[in-house]
């Protein structure tokens with residue numbers, strides 16, 4: 160295993176939003192390969208709480224109609240912004256693929272919800288890392304729409320599955336972005 164290659168993909172992963180994607184489609188085999196990494200996230204008691212709703216082709220347009228419709232229905236008239244509505248309508252179709260992210264809780268609730276949320280986060284990062292290796296930008300969009308109960312229903316998730324947002328992906332038509340992080344100096348306490 161190449162330590163440098165693993166580090167490189169972790170450091171290179173970037174949030175790139177759908178408006179910065181090219182028209183180049185993402186092949187189904189690549190989407191499948193990316194999804195496959197999700198199930199290898201660490202998962203306490205092997206609960207495997209991740210659920211995904213994959214939107215490709217015309218499904219992306221339906222997602223845009225849903226998201227913009229949700230925004231309109233849930234925004235007071237005086238706060239409604241046509242620009243935001245238009246963006247929500249067009250964003251999914253601008254992406255190569257959009258993946259609705261879900262967290263399922265088993266009937267017995269064997270694990271605290273925090274653990275199930277964390278493991279889904281790990282599964283999403285697995286997908287983001289392999290997407291990076293494929294040269295794909297990704298964008299995890301959460302917010303009010305992402306967490307709404309109606310969104311989980313729209314994704315086709317059952318009543319025990321919460322929506323945690325959407326992971327968009329696509330080939331960037333821009334320079335690969337650079338980012339910054341603060342030093343760990345005042346964020347790590349070492350006990351020796």
Ligand SMILES: Cc1cc2nc3c(=O)[nH]c(=O)nc-3n(C[C@H](O)[C@H](O)[C@H](O)COP(=O)(O)O)c2cc1C
Nearest residue numbers: 172173174175280298299300301302305324336338
């Ligand atoms: C759980 C989660 C939810 C996020 N939701 C949003 C969001 O709703 N809107 C947004 O602009 N970015 C969202 N992001 C992406 C962050 O803005 C992004 O990771 C951050 O700007 C750092 O950039 P990087 O991903 O390129 O390192 C989310 C990230 C995570 C982990």
